[in-house]
Amino acid sequence: MMEKYKRYERLVALLKFFTDNPNKLVNLEQFMDMFNIAKSSASEDIDILEEILEKFDMGKLMTFPGAGGGVKYIPVSSLKSYVPFVKEVCERLKDPSRIIPGGFLYTADLIYSPPIVSKIAEVLVYPFIEKEIDAVVTVETKGIPIALMCARVLNVPLVIVRKDSRVTEGSFVSINYVSGSQRHIRSMSLARRALDKGAKVLLVDDFMKAGGTLKGMTELMEEFDAHVVGAGVMIATEEPREKLIDNYISIFVLKNVEEEKNIVEIEISDWILK
Amino acid sequence: MMEKYKRYERLVALLKFFTDNPNKLVNLEQFMDMFNIAKSSASEDIDILEEILEKFDMGKLMTFPGAGGGVKYIPVSSLKSYVPFVKEVCERLKDPSRIIPGGFLYTADLIYSPPIVSKIAEVLVYPFIEKEIDAVVTVETKGIPIALMCARVLNVPLVIVRKDSRVTEGSFVSINYVSGSQRHIRSMSLARRALDKGAKVLLVDDFMKAGGTLKGMTELMEEFDAHVVGAGVMIATEEPREKLIDNYISIFVLKNVEEEKNIVEIEISDWILK
Numbered sequence: 001m002m003e004k005y006k007r008y009e010r011l012v013a014l015l016k017f018f019t020d021n022p023n024k025l026v027n028l029e030q031f032m033d034m035f036n037i038a039k040s041s042a043s044e045d046i047d048i049l050e051e052i053l054e055k056f057d058m059g060k061l062m063t064f065p066g067a068g069g070g071v072k073y074i075p076v077s078s079l080k081s082y083v084p085f086v087k088e089v090c091e092r093l094k095d096p097s098r099i100i101p102g103g104f105l106y107t108a109d110l111i112y113s114p115p116i117v118s119k120i121a122e123v124l125v126y127p128f129i130e131k132e133i134d135a136v137v138t139v140e141t142k143g144i145p146i147a148l149m150c151a152r153v154l155n156v157p158l159v160i161v162r163k164d165s166r167v168t169e170g171s172f173v174s175i176n177y178v179s180g181s182q183r184h185i186r187s188m189s190l191a192r193r194a195l196d197k198g199a200k201v202l203l204v205d206d207f208m209k210a211g212g213t214l215k216g217m218t219e220l221m222e223e224f225d226a227h228v229v230g231a232g233v234m235i236a237t238e239e240p241r242e243k244l245i246d247n248y249i250s251i252f253v254l255k256n257v258e259e260e261k262n263i264v265e266i267e268i269s270d271w272i273l274k
Numbered sequence: 275m276m277e278k279y280k281r282y283e284r285l286v287a288l289l290k291f292f293t294d295n296p297n298k299l300v301n302l303e304q305f306m307d308m309f310n311i312a313k314s315s316a317s318e319d320i321d322i323l324e325e326i327l328e329k330f331d332m333g334k335l336m337t338f339p340g341a342g343g344g345v346k347y348i349p350v351s352s353l354k355s356y357v358p359f360v361k362e363v364c365e366r367l368k369d370p371s372r373i374i375p376g377g378f379l380y381t382a383d384l385i386y387s388p389p390i391v392s393k394i395a396e397v398l399v400y401p402f403i404e405k406e407i408d409a410v411v412t413v414e415t416k417g418i419p420i421a422l423m424c425a426r427v428l429n430v431p432l433v434i435v436r437k438d439s440r441v442t443e444g445s446f447v448s449i450n451y452v453s454g455s456q457r458h459i460r461s462m463s464l465a466r467r468a469l470d471k472g473a474k475v476l477l478v479d480d481f482m483k484a485g486g487t488l489k490g491m492t493e494l495m496e497e498f499d500a501h502v503v504g505a506g507v508m509i510a511t512e513e514p515r516e517k518l519i520d521n522y523i524s525i526f527v528l529k530n531v532e533e534e535k536n537i538v539e540i541e542i543s544d545w546i547l548k
Contacts, residue, residue, distance in 0.1 A: 005329070007282065008281065008282035008285055008322075008326075009326050009329060009330075011282055011285070011286050012285050012286055012289050012323065012326045012330075013326065013330045013332065015286050015289055015290060016289060016293065016330070016332050019290065019293050020389070020392075021389065048282075049286065052282075052283050052286045052287065055279070055283065056283075056286075056287045056290070058287065058290050100442065100443060100444045101444070102442070104442050104443075106443055106444065106465075106467065108434075108443060108465070108468055109431065112422075112425075112431055112432040112433065112434065113431050113432075114422065114425050114426035114429060114430075114431075114432070115294070115295065115429070117422075118294075118426070140414060140415045141414045141415060141418070141434060141436065142434075144415070144418045144419065144422075145418065145422050145432065148386075148388065148391075148418075148419050148422055148423075149422075151386075151388050152388035152392070155388065155389070156388075157383065157386055157387050157388075158386040158387075158388070158419060159386065160382075160386065160415060160416075162415065168374065168376070168378050169374060169378075169380055169382060170374050170375070170380065191380075191382070193380065194382055
């Protein structure tokens with residue numbers, strides 16, 4: 001005879017399962033087998049877990065009825081609970097010791113920190129969570145951690161575009177693009193087998209100025225007949241106002257880096273605060 | 275008056291907190307405040323959660339008594355529960371369609387898949403989980419997803435070494451190293467501020483042949499007075515048997531890729547199966 005579990009035990013195990021498998025449709029039968037329980041108990045477990053998630057603002061469960069239906073865990077229930085976090089990161093970004101000669105900002109301590117980059121990704125994918133994204137696409141190197149965590153929340157593969165032809169993965173597609181800020185011709189490459197034809201993709205990067213890199217990625221995606229649903233970057237500069245791509249969101253808008261006065265002017269984007 | 279939560283609600287919220295904050299010492303007072311409960315209740319909650327974690331093999335709680343003490347969640351309780359997963363990945367690695375001209379293996383579908391790379395990282399950090407690692411260090415590009423997930427389990431920052439001098443993060447240290455397999459001189463660089471002096475680091479990469487890259491990283495670490503506790507790679511080749519570094523572990527040992535016969539010979543390392 002199989003072991004019987006108490007309800008509070010099942011609830012904890014269920015949450016662990018869902019956090020390990022976000023944004024994935026799971027049939028109730030899987031939980032019936034997992035815990036050796038009837039459908040009515042599994043269904044009650046889900047209802048109770050849903051209430052707990054709501055109480056603590058820890059994400060939400062979406063139920064899809066019918067034969068092909070099931071339950072899906074969405075780790076981000078509302079943006080509201082992320083506002084204090086975003087404000088804290090914004091304050092940290094204002095620290096003048098981040099200013100690097102050339103008007104850049106040092107952000108590696110934030111975007112390479114697992115707990116921070118996890119939450120940044122949760123905010124960034126929020127507008128795309130029900131868009132049925134097939135893959136998250138980024139370009140090496142600094143955007144990879146944010147992009148991987150976005151892929152993790154959406155539970156889809158990450159695709160990494162290389163900035164040169166160091167592709168050791170069989171035949172690949174390369175394009176040339178104009179780096180928006182410096183007007184240099186650069187190239188980027190992706191292995192043929194890295195992305196299915198016709199995939200719906202979300203482009204992710206850590207930083208965007210004119211948008212040349214993201215425009216290049218968009219053009220590369222055309223070579224794969226991929227549909228770019230949108231682009232998400234952690235920081236976009238306010239200038240130039242005319243970007244080379246349209247359909248992007250950013251968490252922060254970098255207005256100004258005054259090297260001489262030691263001032264970083266950066267704001268949280270409206271769509272997060274509203 | 276603050277809201278009171280039921281025990282099963284607290285247990286679920288506790289697990290969510292721990293999975294978001296692995297390997298981090300948390301004082302019981304934090305839970306007393308979080309749930310508005312007495313120390314005895316918080317302590318009971320921890321005991322019950324510990325039993326549930328053990329029952330489902332979902333990690334373990336470590337309790338540290340005394341004033342500076344608290345509880346720490348370790349996501350990996352034993353390697354045993356990972357063996358079926360490791361075996362499955364091994365079978366997938368044997369698929370001859372992975373063979374790329376030159377005797378390479380295509381692995382991007384595995385190492386860029388969030389659920390797979392999360393588990394690979396959990397296996398890879400297992401021997402290091404109590405070594406008080408301060409940072410996980412990798413070199414761009416393909417090792418970054420595994421390394422980030424290792425950093426996530428250990429709850430420490432990720433440090434990404436660049437393969438050239440494209441460092442836009444202020445002053446940096448560069449070293450030249452000999453790529454073991456191709457005997458080319460290459461360079462790698464790391465921003466001065468990316469790693470604290472004297473840090474205890476774990477090196478992580480996806481693939482190792484002779485170990486030239488990891489040896490280069492070890493030398494770069496010396497420039498930061500860092501202490502290399504060890505190195506973990508997903509796949510190490512069997513040949514050459516004499517590697518350029520000693521203190522490494524790998525999950526898989528790649529014995530042979532026969533391009534003409536379409537055969538991949540790969541095995542799981544002994545330390546995982548024993």
